[in-house]
Amino acid sequence: MVTKFKTTIAALAASTILATSAFAGELVINTDTSDPAPKAAFEQLIADFEAANPDITVKWNLFDHEGYKTSIRNFLTADAPDLANWYAGNRMLPYVNAGLFEDVSDVWEDNGLNDSLASAAGSMTIDGKKWGVPYTYYQWGVYYRKDIFEANNIEVPTNWDEFKAAGATLTAAGVTPITIGTKYLWTAGGVFDYLNLRTNGYDFHMALTKGEVEWTDPRVVETMNNWKQLIDAGFFLENHTSYSWQEALAPMVAGDAAMYVMGNFAVAPLREAGLTDDQLGFFQFPVINPDVPLAEEAPTDTLHIPANATNKEDAKKFLAFLASAEAQTKINEVLGQLPINKDSTVGDDKFLQAGYTMLSTTDGGIAQFFDRDAPAEMAKIGMEGFQEFMVKPDRLDAILARLEKTRLRVYK
């Protein structure tokens, strides 16, 4: 029996060695790009890289978007790939601080990225070092059903009153003004960001996410009251707590909802579901407080080398490849997003052009996103609060008090 047990253990051990050993020339990449367009973009990118570097084979592990947020921490510490995608700004801070991301300043130096990726250099720098390579960013704003607006004689709203009036017309016509799925919380964060940026401006919003302002501050209350106006007027999709962001696309496709406060990645699935460019439009989130300059939300997605990676040499080659103008042009064409490299070409898609124009002319500042600007724990409890507020707006005081309590603990 004992020998039998030993053989079992030996067999087990053998299977482990097979499972974990990485071969030289093999590059392991983990990403969460599981939606169709991002998945296709990475397939393309990897194929191109392999064609350019025939001696390297890429092994690509695909994770689902929501699950990845938990997985990344595990694999960075335990079973690190050679590359992993993540996000810029505060969102990468914990991993940089924990020494889990590799300093890639040399990749930036050697490939002239400080010049070509200059626009995102700030959000990739911590302690004067670069911690990854950005490959895409995208605008947020309001995506809407042009045909429904036209059928109800609604002009694109540019200010708060027009926005509310548009909603009222839509509601009267039996159309839900804004679709949203808050099951995974972050969509509500996007709405909050815009309301707060438009109500109090970029500097206040940043101070809030950095923990420098109390959540019970009257200015936050004002933002929430603006939000409440929309909630009370029945702006948002019913039962939104049950849906993911993708599931919430369905009412918009069906014509039961007219707008979606979203990032540009929503365009691909909307088109795939059959909406034409004549039916689909984009506008900048309308002005609420005319005294604050228009700030926008434009998150940057990035690729990093884990500190525990085994094949850093090839990983750096991959980063350099990804940073090139051609690669960024190509990947963003498939993604339907904007390249960071200043020499890349922005696709001639109308949404990309609109976003590019909007972002390059904005003078109010560019935010990453609520869960990238605020520390993770604050973001989670904050977005939970937003979700609760959208269903139970009367609990505002209790929600803000809870967020304030979290702020005092998280930022200490």
Add this chain to the structure above:
Amino acid sequence: MSASRASRFNQRSLAPVLFLAPAILFFMFYVIFPIFQSMQISLYDWDGLGDKTFVGMDNYVELMDDEAFYTSLKNNVIWLVLYMLAIPAGLFIALFLNQTVFGMRLYKSLFFFPFVISQVVVGLVFTWFYDPSFGLLNVILGWFGLGPVTILGDETWVTYGIIFAGLWPQTAYCMILYITGLNAVDPEQIEAGRLDNAKGWNMLWYIILPQLKPATFIAIVVTVIGALRSFDLVSIMTAGGPWGSSRVLAYYMYEKAFSEYGFRMGYGAAIAVVLFLIMMIYITVFLVKMYRDEKGH
């Protein structure tokens, strides 16, 4: 002669040690020690990466003032109470199926079926069943001019919705325990009861149920454990939402320790210790009963 007796005696005292060693080592290493390690970790502030900072009872103090903790605790109590419905429901189905008509074996296996499939599948199936726009539940409610209801997106209903999903396999489990129990019921006692004119309820209550005591005991044990371990369904169906209102301790602990938004190992361990202490009550009851049974042997 005496030498061989001595060796045999040695062998007999050594044998249990050798036979037990691998199991005990494994069990100590993976189950018993980690319990104490968790208790220790709960006294630290630790993100799982850097250094641990000793904070004494701070994690527990914070827990006492944590709304989410009380929500989880309250939900655990609801789970414990409602999960018990699996026992009478299982008994009911067992009584219904305890016949010998043609094809009964197949019927019994089909009724037991839900217990065999993974909770992940059960969770996915019920998430879908509850979906507010096309789920079967709302289709049926629609026939009566009701709904739609958003069970998993409403803080009032969400926990009940998940428990209902959990009751499905759990009832199947209890049912099978009772079916086996019913087979072992003494037919003479039933006949004796019939002579005494005991029927229906009376028969069930005074003659059958006392004989089903062992099955009931096991059903209670597995149901309590199932209720306190309720993690899979919460994780799959709602991830604790909306706004954390369907959390249970087991899930909240995981969230605090392992999700991107947490990584507070110490705090998570403190929640686990609380859950463990609750479970200890039942474990103790079980062990005491077992000890009595053993002594009565």
Add this chain to the structure above:
Amino acid sequence: MFPTPIERRSLALQRLYKTALPFAMILWLLPLIAVALTSIRSAGDITAGNYWGWPTSFNLVQNYSDIFTNTPLGNYMWNSVRVTIPTVIGTLALSCMSGFALAVYKFKGNMLVFFMFVAGNFVPFQILMVPVRDLTLQMGIYNTITGLALFHIAFQTGFCTLFMRNFIRSLPVELIEAARVEGVKEWRIFWFIILPLMRPAIAALAVLIFTFIWNDYFWATVLTQGAESQPVTAGLYSLNGQWVAAWHLVSAGSIVAALPPVAIFFLLQKHFIAGLTLGAVK
């Protein structure tokens, strides 16, 4: 028998019972029937909202081959096999020995060791989670089949020891005594006398452990990640995140994931039910 056999009741009642049975069963299995039906629907049906009507076309082959060709579901299934089989073997090996020791020998602390196994078997997983993950990390077997299987073996040993010990206790003691008088060595008693008698218990536990481990989700998420080592339960959840609103694929995947334990259950039903009731109800 209780309740009264239906044959002894009125004819009307018998008829009622025989019609009620299939209806009750359909109601009971409704969620599963719905899933099975959906798994053969076309994507078009799903988009058009035709969830409950008659499928416009039957895509059995297409959907099921889709999930294997376009996703790592096959990998996940294979991982499940690689975790489950060694766990069943390892657990049975350990618990046969420990059950034997606890049932046959009287020694100081016997009851204590036995109770340790029983109690450990009931603890909530969460109290083990942080240290076990840490241990696995330090041993360098995080995110491996081995890491997951080793833990499962250890934990299941608790329940199996309880089961095996009680089973061996129900065997006639005289056998062992007689062998000892003959001078048979202890390990030979275990190997040649007791082990063959334990076959039904081993079969029952094998089936039971197979199902438990196959269906485990919690430890799969704690100790593994990614298609390379994750078993099908965790894999299915991850795929669910990718197949948003592709319910025909989710359903097909669920059915495939549920198939092995279901097959085992139907093939070895007697052992399965014996396992659930025999050791425990004693």
